Amino acid sequence: MPFALYLLALAVFAMGTSEFMLAGLVPDIATSLDVSVGTAGLLTSAFAVGMIVGAPVMAAFARRWPARTALLGCVVVFALCHVVAATTPSFSVLFATRVVAAVANAGFLAVALSTATGLVAPDQKGRALAVLLSGTTIAAVAGVPAGALLGTAMGWRSTFWAVALLCVPAAAGILTGIRTRTEQSWEGADGEASLTFELAQLRAPRLLVAMLLGALINGGTFAVFTFLAPVVTETAGLDEVWVPLALVLFGIGSFVGVTTAGRLSDRHPRLILGVGSPLLFLGWLALALVATHPVLLLILVIVQGVLAFAVGSSLIARVLYAASEAPTMGGSYATAALNIGAAAGPAIGAVALSGSSDLGPVWVASVLTGVALLMLLPSLGLIAPRNRSVEVVG
Structure with missing residues (x-):
């Protein structure tokens, strides 16, 4: 894989850390800025909405720019938002920085996905996506726990400074590592027509089905990930110290899943989706049924991390294949599918959590994955045709 991909993954790591770290900082932010915990929790929603809206808007706006310019601009804006967030005494300003940072994040990811596929052969989109998304999974494994520890030791503002500093080497890498060939691939289709x-x-059935499936699978994944803490502490009866460990285990599983899918999903997408999706569905059911047993719960957390991200990343790769005739907007379609799931899943999970037991979000994941499975089985030939030349052409 080209070294430039790993430079993009570094920026994705910084952005992923920012996106996920807020879960452990909300109480401190609420106290510091004199707002309720519920109000501070709106920062997460603001970021999710910014991601969904930002991907297509930024991709359309920046499509005439060289890839390096678009990527560098998004990273700089993202870093500046975190500098402002780290220094402001106003919750309203902090809220605004989260929206703008999310738009920059979405724009970066949309351009990066299209750029990454331009760096590799037409039949290696899955591997390129795996390298790129490894930044997100490493953020879940290392970045988020490190941010939580830093926030505990030095206050929540220090984590925003840390993310801003992470953007510096990422920006330098983009400036020196993204070359002319990538810029030409991004600029290949400009003009209103x-x-x-x-x-x-977007009217193509193959693209729409792949996007919907990606949203459903990722919705289930993030429903559980967001509300894993009460399952660990209330249902399994473990001490709070086990929560970060469970999140790290899920993150390790997600890294393994993305890496495995990256090696297999280009050549064997039907294997990943046809076998992985039923196992993922059964895994969520099993987790809901055995969550009272701590050992089984922790084992299933890592297994589900593997399956969820293997299937989810493979479906996002299917979006990129299906959108091959939309070279500058295809990345935004993949980003939108991913983040619609990331926003809707926790929202539905929150309703289920308030209306039933701590396992409500797990049952939400089971239902969403079950619906995706019912859709996937008859449409597998559509989104993953046996004739690979059809995929490469689009």
Whole structure:
């Protein structure tokens, strides 16, 4: 894989750390800025909405720019938002920085996904995606726990400074590592007619099905990930110290899942999706049924991390294959599918959590994955055709 991919993954790591770290900082932010915990929790929603809206808007706005310019601009804006967030005494300003940072994050990921596929052969989109998303999974494994520890030791503002500092080497790497060939691949289809044509690809059944499946699978994944803490402490009866360990185990599983899918999903997508999806569904059911047993719970957390991210990342790769005729907007379609799930899953999980037991979000994941499975089985030939030349052409 080209070294430039790993430079992009570094930026994704910084952005992923920022996206996930807030879960452990909300109480301190609420106390520091004199707002309720519920109000401080809106910072997470603001980021999710910014990600969903930002991906297509930023991709369309920046499509005439060189890839290096678009990527560097998004990283700089993202870093500046964190500097402002680290220094402001106003919750309203902090809220605004989260929205703008999310838009920059979404724009970066949309451009990076399209850029990454331009760096590799047409039949290696899955491997390129795996390298890129490894930044997110490493953030879950290392970045988020480190941010929580830093926030505990030095206050929540220190974590925003740390993310801003992480953006410096990422920006330097983009400036020196993203070369002309990538820029040309991003600029290959400009003009109003080209944008209209790329947007028209959203009517293609193969793209729509892949996006919907990706949203459903990722919705279930993030429903559980967001509300894993009460399952660990209340249902399994473990001490709070086990919560970060469970999150790290899930993160380790997600890294293994993304890496495995990256090696297999280009050549064997039907194997990953046809076998992994039923196992993922059964795994969520099993987790709901045995969550009172701590050992079994922790084992299933890592197993589900593997399956969820193997299937989820493979479906996002299917979106990129299906959107091959939308070279500058395809990354935004993949980003939107991923983040619609990341926003909707926790929202539905929150309703289930308030209306039933601590296992409500796990049952939500089971239902969403079950619906995806019912859709996937008859449409597997559509989103993952046996004739690979069809995929490469799109």
